Each structure stands twice: as structure tokens, then as C-alpha cells.
Amino acid sequence: MSNVSSTADDILACARTLIIAGGYNGFSYADVADVVGIRKPSIHHHFASKVDLVRTLVSRYRAEAEAGLAALERNVTDPGDQLKSYVAYWEACIKDATAPFCVCALLASELPILPEEVALEVRAHFKSLAAWLTSVMERGKRQGRLQLSSIARVEAEGFMATVHGAMLSARAYGDPKTFAIITRPLLDRLSTRH
Numbered sequence: 001m002s003n004v005s006s007t008a009d010d011i012l013a014c015a016r017t018l019i020i021a022g023g024y025n026g027f028s029y030a031d032v033a034d035v036v037g038i039r040k041p042s043i044h045h046h047f048a049s050k051v052d053l054v055r056t057l058v059s060r061y062r063a064e065a066e067a068g069l070a071a072l073e074r075n076v077t078d079p080g081d082q083l084k085s086y087v088a089y090w091e092a093c094i095k096d097a098t099a100p101f102c103v104c105a106l107l108a109s110e111l112p113i114l115p116e117e118v119a120l121e122v123r124a125h126f127k128s129l130a131a132w133l134t135s136v137m138e139r140g141k142r143q144g145r146l147q148l149s150s151i152a153r154v155e156a157e158g159f160m161a162t163v164h165g166a167m168l169s170a171r172a173y174g175d176p177k178t179f180a181i182i183t184r185p186l187l188d189r190l191s192t193r194h
Contacts, residue, residue, distance in 0.1 A: 079140030
């Protein structure tokens with residue numbers, strides 16, 4: 001049984017890497033089979049279609065992100081430090097290329113061509129992240145730890161867009177430092193510790 005889940009996990013990990021490299025239409029089951037070292041029918045055994053594969057991938061990605069944010073909530077109490085930790089996570093991922101782009105941000109750029117089942121998962125990720133960021137912004141304002149120039153929900157959406165845009169810019173310039181150049185002023189603007 002662990003072999004089955006291990007193969008499925010390998011397929012998902014491969015698909016994630018291929019999506020980050022080339023988007024939804026940038027890979028096929030043949031590509032996954034070559035990388036994982038299995039035959040295409042074996043992939044179909046685990047995931048009947050590419051839609052099933054990517055929907056499962058995004059669903060798991062979303063669950064991992066939510067678990068990561070929950071851990072951040074438990075381990076870091078200051079709202080400003082939570083935002084800094086979130087940005088630092090992505091900065092490290094981009095710098096060492098372990099996760100140079102958010103899978104959902106990349107797929108969001110392809111929403112018009114995505115199957116609806118995948119699009120729903122991508123939107124759910126954005127809603128979940130926006131809700132968490134909104135709660136951090138509200139808490140930070142209430143505690144006097146963050147200074148907001150708009151309502152918390154608007155600040156959260158702007159924060160999320162800036163972080164995702166910084167990922168895109170770092171990729172476009174081929175320079176991981178670009179991410180910090182863009183996100184640092186955002187964190188400074190929100191901080192009450194000037």
C-alpha cells in the first residue's frame with residue numbers, strides 16, 4: 001500500500017515541478033511517465049485524467065498552505081512578524097529554487113483555459129489565503145502593530161498581489177533578489193516600527 005501512495009506522491013511532485021516550469025498545458029502524462037520512470041497507464045491508474053491529477057495537486061497544495069499558515073499562527077504571535085515570516089518563506093524558496101513560484105498563482109494566470117474543477121481549487125486557495133491575510137491585518141491594526149491605509153480586506157488583497165507579482169518579477173528578471181526588493185517596502189509601509 002505504501003508503494004501505491006508513494007507512486008501517487010511521486011506523480012504529484014513531478015506534476016507540480018512541471019506546472020511551475022511550464023504551466024498547465026506545459027506537460028503531458030508522457031512527460032510525467034518519463035520523469036517518474038513509469039508507464040502512462042500507471043499514471044491513469046492513480047489519476048484518470050490530467051484534470052484529476054492537477055485538481056488533486058492543487059487541493060493538496062492548498063491543504064499544505066493552510067497547514068503552514070496554521071503553524072505560523074501557533075509559532076509567531078505578532079501580526080507584523082507573521083507577514084514577515086510569510087514573505088521570508090517565499091524569499092527562501094525563490095532563492096534556493098525549491099519552490100520558485102506559487103502553483104496557484106501560476107495557474108491563476110491560466111484561469112481562462114483551465115478546466116472548471118481545477119479553477120475552483122485555485123480560487124479556493126486565493127480565498128483561503130486572502131481570509132488569513134485579512135485576519136492578520138485586522139489583528140495587527142487592532143493591536144497597533146500594523147498601519148493600514150485601507151480596510152483590512154483591501155490591504156490583504158494588495159499584499160497578496162504584491163507577493164505574487166514579486167515572484168513573477170523575480171522570474172522575469174532571473175534574479176531572486178528582485179523578490180525582496182519589491183516586498184521589503186511593502187512590509188516597511190505596514191510596520192508601525194519605523
